Amino acid sequence: MNKDIGIYIHIPFCASKCFYCDFTSYCNMDDKIEKYIDSVCTEILQNIEILSQYNITTVYFGGGTPSYINSKYIVKIMQVLKLLKKDESEFKEVTIELNPNSIQKEKITDYINSGINRFSIGLQSTHDQILKSIGRKHTYNDFKNGLEILSECGAKNISLDIIYPLPNLTLEQFNDTLDKVISLKENYNIKHISIYNLEIHPNTKLDFLLKNEFLTLPDEDEEYKMKNLLIKKLEEANFIQYEISNFSLDGYSSKHNLNYWNQGQYLGFGVSASSFFAGSRYTNTNSITDYIKNINNGISTIAEKEDLDKLDMMKEYIILKLRLKDGINTDEFMSKFGNNIFNIFKTELDYLISNNLIIHNNKNLYLSSRGKEIANFVWEKFI
Numbered sequence: 001m002n003k004d005i006g007i008y009i010h011i012p013f014c015a016s017k018c019f020y021c022d023f024t025s026y027c028n029m030d031d032k033i034e035k036y037i038d039s040v041c042t043e044i045l046q047n048i049e050i051l052s053q054y055n056i057t058t059v060y061f062g063g064g065t066p067s068y069i070n071s072k073y074i075v076k077i078m079q080v081l082k083l084l085k086k087d088e089s090e091f092k093e094v095t096i097e098l099n100p101n102s103i104q105k106e107k108i109t110d111y112i113n114s115g116i117n118r119f120s121i122g123l124q125s126t127h128d129q130i131l132k133s134i135g136r137k138h139t140y141n142d143f144k145n146g147l148e149i150l151s152e153c154g155a156k157n158i159s160l161d162i163i164y165p166l167p168n169l170t171l172e173q174f175n176d177t178l179d180k181v182i183s184l185k186e187n188y189n190i191k192h193i194s195i196y197n198l199e200i201h202p203n204t205k206l207d208f209l210l211k212n213e214f215l216t217l218p219d220e221d222e223e224y225k226m227k228n229l230l231i232k233k234l235e236e237a238n239f240i241q242y243e244i245s246n247f248s249l250d251g252y253s254s255k256h257n258l259n260y261w262n263q264g265q266y267l268g269f270g271v272s273a274s275s276f277f278a279g280s281r282y283t284n285t286n287s288i289t290d291y292i293k294n295i296n297n298g299i300s301t302i303a304e305k306e307d308l309d310k311l312d313m314m315k316e317y318i319i320l321k322l323r324l325k326d327g328i329n330t331d332e333f334m335s336k337f338g339n340n341i342f343n344i345f346k347t348e349l350d351y352l353i354s355n356n357l358i359i360h361n362n363k364n365l366y367l368s369s370r371g372k373e374i375a376n377f378v379w380e381k382f383i
């Protein structure tokens with residue numbers, strides 16, 4: 001049995017709320033930061049018995065904005081996690097999400113000294129007008145200054161997040177964003193780029209602004225051109241599309257996220273954090289007040305638990321694996337589940353292969369270009 005496990009830590013504090021964002025994040029609760037971090041440390045220690053049986057391979061500080069809070073809190077969590085290591089070796093990968101205008105030399109130095117070795121910056125766009133229209137408080141210049149600081153501090157593995165399409169974003173502007181980030185890659189150790197398709201969540205400010213026509217999005221045709229452009233440009237710059245939304249230079253795919261897509265086990269700590277462990281998925285409460293109260297009273301803070309049976313596990317495995325460039329290895333499926341994938345999902349696979357949405361190449365099944373374009377339609381066959 002695989003004894004590797006990933007750890008996710010949710011830091012739910014932000015300087016302000018971006019118009020599109022649906023993550024659990026608060027911009028008026030700084031007075032709770034100290035208590036929250038202590039609770040996260042307590043929650044980790046409450047799981048010491050489970051964790052002592054596993055090798056923690058990757059850690060991911062996500063948010064919210066982990067770089068918004070004082071770095072001493074991140075260092076404290078890292079100290080607790082190190083207590084759980086069986087030996088002196090480093091974790092394979094420790095990532096922290098950064099907002100461009102909270103990148104400071106002292107913080108980055110603390111992160112690196114505590115063992116953090118991967119930095120994921122939420123850039124979203126290189127155009128200040130566009131950034132403003134989605135409620136981002138930083139400019140492109142702030143991002144460049146942040147990169148300079150990371151470089152001075154010796155950061156070797158940097159990832160960027162970009163979103164498309166965005167309100168009023170033109171194909172020319174998107175092209176320019178891609179050119180800019182690609183041109184920065186050599187000087188600043190940019191090894192990984194995540195390009196997310198904009199999700200419009202109900203009840204967000206963006207949802208309101210779009211519905212009431214204060215903002216407009218590029219049409220489908222423009223969006224399609226953007227998608228083709230980003231794949232072409234990033235591939236030309238040696239970024240491999242190893243997952244639908246993720247591109248990396250050779251050897252720099254995200255180990256932590258690969259564990260998710262390989263249906264590996266992980267424990268998430270903090271408000272609204274999810275875990276996948278022993279065939280069940282757990283999600284913590286999304287109320288920070290309840291979270292702190294429960295943890296400190298020794299009460300479970302899990303709001304939802306879903307037990308996956310074998311068929312659920314197989315379906316989820318297929319959907320997760322098809323997100324990856326290499327797709328599903330049919331022998332691996334057989335050794336994991338003891339069943340031939342073609343026996344269990346004959347109708348679905350026959351349909352998807354004959355319609356050229358999935359390619360069957362020797363032992364592998366993976367999405368075709370058309371399959372990637374309508375990936376949601378493919379997933380529906382397995383839900």
Ligand SMILES: C[S@@+](CC[C@H](N)C(=O)[O-])C[C@H]1O[C@@H](n2cnc3c(N)ncnc32)[C@H](O)[C@@H]1O
Binds near residue numbers: 122124
């Ligand atoms: C937790 S945030 C990253 C760190 C930091 N909070 C920031 O925004 O700079 C994770 C990433 O998810 C992406 N994201 C958030 N909301 C999204 C949405 N509605 N649609 C698409 N991508 C989204 C953004 O690219 C964002 O950088």
Ligand code: SF4
Binds near residue numbers: 015018025064122
């Ligand atoms: S900074 Fe990041 S987590 Fe915070 S509101 Fe914006 S997108 Fe969401």
